[in-house]
Amino acid sequence: MEQRLSYLKQHLQQNDIGMAFIQGKANLFYFTGFRCEPHERLVSLMVFPNAEPCLVCPNMEVSLAKEAGWQLDIIGYSDHENPWEKIQQFTSDISFQGTMLGIEGELLSFSRAEQLKNAFPLTEWTKLDNIFMDLRLIKNEKEISVLREAAKLADFGVEVGVHALQSGRTEMEILSMIEFELKRKGISEMSFGTLVLSGEQSANPHGKPSMKTIQKGEFILFDLGVVLEGYCSDITRTVGFGAISDEQQKIYNTVLKAQLDTLEMCKEGTILGELDRKARSIITDAGYGDFFPHRIGHGLGTEVHELPSLNENNSDVLKVGMCFTIEPGIYVPSVGGVRIEDDVLITTDGYECLTAYPKELQMIK
Structure with missing residues (x-):
C-alpha cells in the first residue's frame, strides 16, 4: 500500500x-x-x-x-x-x-x-x-497469487454446479448449492450474482436464474466468481444436459474454437482489439455473427469488470501482469446459448489460464 x-x-x-x-x-x-x-x-x-x-x-x-x-x-x-x-x-x-x-x-x-x-x-x-x-492494470506477485486462488474457487463452484445437475431441480436450487458449498470454504462474497441458466434462458447472456426446472436436451450455462482477499474471479462454462441437437453441438464447437484460438494470441505486445476481432471472425464465419453481442473480455482485479476493455476498437497492447477474461459466446433464441470464459494472466512466456475447469463439451446424463 x-x-x-x-x-x-x-x-x-x-x-x-x-x-x-x-x-x-x-x-x-x-x-x-x-x-x-x-x-x-x-x-x-x-x-x-x-x-x-x-x-x-x-x-x-x-x-x-x-x-x-x-x-x-x-x-x-x-x-x-x-x-x-x-x-x-x-x-x-x-x-x-x-x-x-x-x-x-x-x-x-x-x-x-x-x-x-x-x-x-x-x-x-x-x-x-x-x-x-x-x-x-498491472498486477504484482501478491495480487497474482490471490487471483490464482480465487480462480481455483471459481473452478470449484462450476464443479459443484455440474455435479448438482439432476432432472427436477431448478436453476435457483442448483445456484444455492453452488453458493452454499463456496461458503463452506469461507467465501462470503461472490464477484457478481451467480448465473445458472438453462435452455432458452441460456440464450440471454446476462439472464436471471429462476425457478425453471432444467430439462434434458438443454444447455446449462454457469457463470460465477468469488471475491477472495479483495480480488475477483470470473468463469463461465456450458454443458449439455442429456442429448443435444446437431446445431447445439455446432454452436458449442464454434465457441470453443473461438476461445482456444483467441487464447493463443494472448501474449505481450498483442493489440487488444485483435483478440476481439479474432473470435468474432470465427463466430461470423460459422454463421453466428449476429448472435455474439458482447466484447471478448474485460479486465479483472479488485473489481470483476475493470480495465482493460477487450473490445474490437481498443488499440492498447497486452503487457506482462495484465489479468482479464476471454469469453466468446453465441446466444440463439429458442435454441440456447454457449459461453466459455477463462481468467487469463499475461506472462513473460505468453499467457497463463488461471481457471482450469475442463472446456471440452460435457454431456451430463
Whole structure:
C-alpha cells in the first residue's frame, strides 16, 4: 500500500493537485487494504501531496480498518455527527485550501459532489480515474497469487454446479448449492450474482436464474466468481444436459474454437482489439455473427469488470501482469446459448489460464 500511495502523492505533487478524494469501494481497498460496504455512510480516503493520508469512516468501522492494516490517521464519526465538518477541520489544520481537488469522475454521485462543493467551495476539480486504473492494470506477485486462488474457487463452484445437475431441480436450487458449498470454504462474497441458466434462458447472456426446472436436451450455462482477499474471479462454462441437437453441438464447437484460438494470441505486445476481432471472425464465419453481442473480455482485479476493455476498437497492447477474461459466446433464441470464459494472466512466456475447469463439451446424463 505504501508504494501505491507514494506513487499517487508524486502524481499530485507533479500536477499541483492539493488532495485526492477517493470513495469508490475498489479504489479504497487498493490504497488501504480495507474493503467494506458503507451503504449510505461516507467512507473515503484523502491523499495529500505533502502530508500523510487520512481515512474517513464510521466509528463502527474504525477497528475493522485497523485490522485490515491501515495504520495512519482515521477520522471516525457517529451517525449523529456530520463527517464533512470533521473533514473541513482536518484539512484546515494541514492548510488544504483553494487548490485542485482530484476525484473519481466515473463514481462520484451528484449528492456526494454537492457535499464536496460545500466543503471545498474554492477548489477546481480534476478526474483521477485514469491514474487509478493505470495503477491497478498491472498486477504484482501478491495480487497474482490471490487471483490464482480465487480462480481455483471459481473452478470449484462450476464443479459443484455440474455435479448438482439432476432432472427436477431448478436453476435457483442448483445456484444455492453452488453458493452454499463456496461458503463452506469461507467465501462470503461472490464477484457478481451467480448465473445458472438453462435452455432458452441460456440464450440471454446476462439472464436471471429462476425457478425453471432444467430439462434434458438443454444447455446449462454457469457463470460465477468469488471475491477472495479483495480480488475477483470470473468463469463461465456450458454443458449439455442429456442429448443435444446437431446445431447445439455446432454452436458449442464454434465457441470453443473461438476461445482456444483467441487464447493463443494472448501474449505481450498483442493489440487488444485483435483478440476481439479474432473470435468474432470465427463466430461470423460459422454463421453466428449476429448472435455474439458482447466484447471478448474485460479486465479483472479488485473489481470483476475493470480495465482493460477487450473490445474490437481498443488499440492498447497486452503487457506482462495484465489479468482479464476471454469469453466468446453465441446466444440463439429458442435454441440456447454457449459461453466459455477463462481468467487469463499475461506472462513473460505468453499467457497463463488461471481457471482450469475442463472446456471440452460435457454431456451430463
